Amino acid sequence: MFWVLLLLLAWAAAGISCTRLCLAAVRAASVDADAARGHDLTLYEAAFLSGGPARVADLTLVSMARQRRLLLAHTGWATVVDPRGRDDMERSVIGAIGPEGQSRIAPVRATAADADSVRRLADRLVAAGLAVPDGARTTVAEAVRQVRAAAAAVLALAVAALLLPAQSTGNEVPVAVWFALPLLLTVSCLAIARIEVHPYTRWASPAGQRLLGTLARHSDASGDDRTYLTSVAVRGVRAIGEPGVRAALTHRDRDAGLGGWLQGAREGG
Structure with missing residues (x-):
């Protein structure tokens, strides 16, 4: 009857993971459904709700690059042209680049994403009911992954139980039936989550997702500069039209040596 212990493990994995998913879904749905009314998202807010702090940093870099106040080399270097930031986000980027006016892009993005200005932005969105609070950010997406892992564990335990010799349930019910439950x-939990709370966002509340949906539709309506930046805020680096800028932001940060630094300097200015 060793298979009974395996069955208990299967039930524990399924029960704990499904409970976590239910609690995460409840927390995500607890945000005021009317929070989106009367709120017009800024580009920074849209970027945060779509991709979190890293997306805000990317948007700031792209915006400054389009205004020729920051040069982004495809080798992964950023060079400051105009050291006067127009808002807190831009000042965070310039500060992250440093007094020399040039730096690798990867550490700049990381530092800017962790800046106080981004944290204040997050706090405002949470207070407005548009963003998921920090305590719930391991929400539905992570809970769904846990349920998927639990389902795989149940299958593995069922196979192990079936491979054990002399399997007898005592009431002629096959072992596989017990593990099927x-x-x-x-x-079932995965199916319900797919219907009720998909997409599994890490940042935007249901109200924030509705605003993002409206913003995304409007971003396809025209081709002006704000529309372009809106696409970057909502869709990320893949929406960048300039191949050089996109290469700069997708460049893998590695030790390029003096040659890479000189090449970045030449392309940066």
Whole structure:
């Protein structure tokens, strides 16, 4: 009857993971459904709700590059042209680049994403009911991954139980049937989550997602500069039209040596 212990493990994995998913979904749905009314998202807010602090840093870099106040080399270097930031986000980027006016882009993005200005932006969005609070950011997406892992564990435990010799349930019910119950629980939770709370966002509340949906539709309506930046805020680096800028932001940060530094300096200015 060793298979019973495996069954208990299967139920524990399924029960704990499904409970976490339910709690995460409840927390995500607890934000005021009317929070989106009367709120017009700024570009920085749209970037945060779409991709978090890293997206805000990317948007700031792209915006400054389009205004020729920052040069982004495809080798992964950023060079400051205009050292006067027009808002807190830009000042964070310039400060992250440093007094020499040139730096690798990867550490600049990381530092700017962790700046106080981004944290204040996050706090405002949470207070407005548009962003998911910090305590709930391991929400539905991570909980769904846990349920998927639990489903795989249940299958593995079922196979192990079936491979054990002399399997007898005592009431002629096949062992596989007993393991089918926790598997059904996990699959059902995944199906409900797919219908009720998909997409599994890490940053935007349901109200924030509705605003983002409206913003995304409007971003396809025209081709002006703000529309372009809106696309970058909502869709990320893949929406960048300039190949050089996109290469700069997708460049893998590695030790390029003196040759790479000189090449970046030449392209940067």
